[in-house]
Amino acid sequence: MLNIKHFLYDFLVAEGLPENVAIYLNMLGLLLALLLIAFIVDFITKRFLWRFSAGIAKRTKTDFDNILVANKLPRNVAHIIPLLILIEFVPQVFTDFEITQNIIEITLKVITIVLTLQIIRSLLSSIKDYLKTLPRFKDKPIDSYVQVFMIFAWLLGFFSIIAIVTGVSFIEFATTLGAASAVIILIFKDTILGFVASIQVSINDMVRIGDWITFEKYGADGEVTEINLATVKVQNWDKTITTIPTYALISDSFKNWRGMLSSGGRRIKRSVIIKTSTIKFLTDEDIQRLKKIQLVSDYLDNRSHEISSFNESHQIDKSVLINGRNLTNFGLFRKYLQTYIDNHSAINKDMTLMVRQLEPTAQGIPMEIYAFSKDQRWVNYEYIIGDIFDHVLASVTYFDLEIYELSLNQKA
Structure with missing residues (x-):
């Protein structure tokens, strides 16, 4: 050296x-x-x-x-x-x-x-x-x-x-x-739990700052603003702050809305209940009247022609309406709503979009709209839903259908 x-x-x-x-x-x-x-x-x-x-x-x-x-x-x-x-x-x-x-x-x-x-x-x-x-x-x-x-x-x-x-x-x-590990674990139990939870949250990518989560147990429903060793801070939709123990993220169940935010749409899943007694087969007069509704006029032309051809080729006795193939006001209303949703400018056409009837109930048959709005912002999302169902409720009568309403006499 x-x-x-x-x-x-x-x-x-x-x-x-x-x-x-x-x-x-x-x-x-x-x-x-x-x-x-x-x-x-x-x-x-x-x-x-x-x-x-x-x-x-x-x-x-x-x-x-x-x-x-x-x-x-x-x-x-x-x-x-x-x-x-x-x-x-x-x-x-x-x-x-x-x-x-x-x-x-x-x-x-x-x-x-x-x-x-x-x-x-x-x-x-x-x-x-x-x-x-x-x-x-x-x-x-x-x-x-x-x-x-x-x-x-x-x-x-x-x-x-x-x-x-x-x-x-x-x-x-x-x-x-x-x-000294026993004493350390006893003194720093919460810190150790938080540390382990932080590792698991990070590794599994369960929560990030900026995610919107719903944690009913702690009354949290808002955006995650801070994640540290001991706590997770959530700013709720009403601007209040909820503090959640970090280890609760791995020990309890919560909902993370990140998937919805990154998907490009916010789910609309709502239904109206149609009175079963108002569902009926459509007569020729009904079909001619309903052809004036532009969203289903082409569908009625094609479908009624197809049904008539089938009934004629099979020599169906149409003096009784139930015979053969028929259109119903309920089915046509479902087709109308499907076309209406397909053409709605606020709906994301790249995601699941359908109108379906659910299992019948004692009140009637639910007709559900399942779609995703393009705008995920809460206020705009609620406006879109309101706009759609305003139209749905107003259009029911054109198909001779009725929405179920519980009256006081029925309740009594």
Whole structure:
């Protein structure tokens, strides 16, 4: 090893400077020289590794090397050589300053651990990004595995740093920590539960800041504004704030509306109950009258012609209306509503859209509209529903149908 401990000291003393001044100037001079060398080596190493990596990336067909560069692995690796130089020569620079030497050596060891973790993270992130480009790994929870590994890596690094700073060996520190774990768990139970919950929420991507969630147990119905170790804050629709324990997100059931917000539509699922007694077959006179309704006029032309042809070819006795094939006012009303919804400008046509009759009830037969509005904003969404069902309720009478209403006499 090159001995540079008193490289400037002897020269300065020979020049007549006091020894105490010469010691400080020797240390400062050597420190500046060492930092300059480390900076130059770091710059050269980074440039070399960057060009080397870029050259390999151009010559290879795989994208893995490009991903390594994108995740800054060569840049992090380049810091290793300057760090080794500092570790090697710091004892000589501070040979006359034992306390400062110890502090800086501890600092360099801590930096070494952090740099190692950064390299591991860059490598794992590169592997994760590369595997995501492969078809057989696209549906695998690779992010979860990487996050769990990094959590353990950071914990191990954190404990190593504490052991270095305190001067206790890692094995002794781990043994002491194990003996005190029962007390730690008891004191920090809520914090530990919150920490574990935070990990699971993050890994499983259950909740993000900005998500709209409904948590009936805690009276929460609004946007998530903050997620921390112990609590999740939700700003409700009425601007009140609800605080939920983080671990409740994994122990209880709640509804996250993110899927609806990202889908491009908000579901409309509402029905009206039609009186069964008003449902009937359509006569020729009814059909002619209903042909004036533009949304079903073409349908009635085609359908009535088709039914008439069928009945005639099968010699159906139409003196009794029930014979053969027939149109009903209820079925025609359903077709009308389907056409109306298909042509409604506020409905998302790329999502499920249908009008259906549900199972009959004691009150009548529910006719349900199932669709998705383009506008997801609450006020506009309610306006769209109101507009649709205003029309539905007003159009029922044109088909000789009635909406079920519970009168006071019926209730009595």
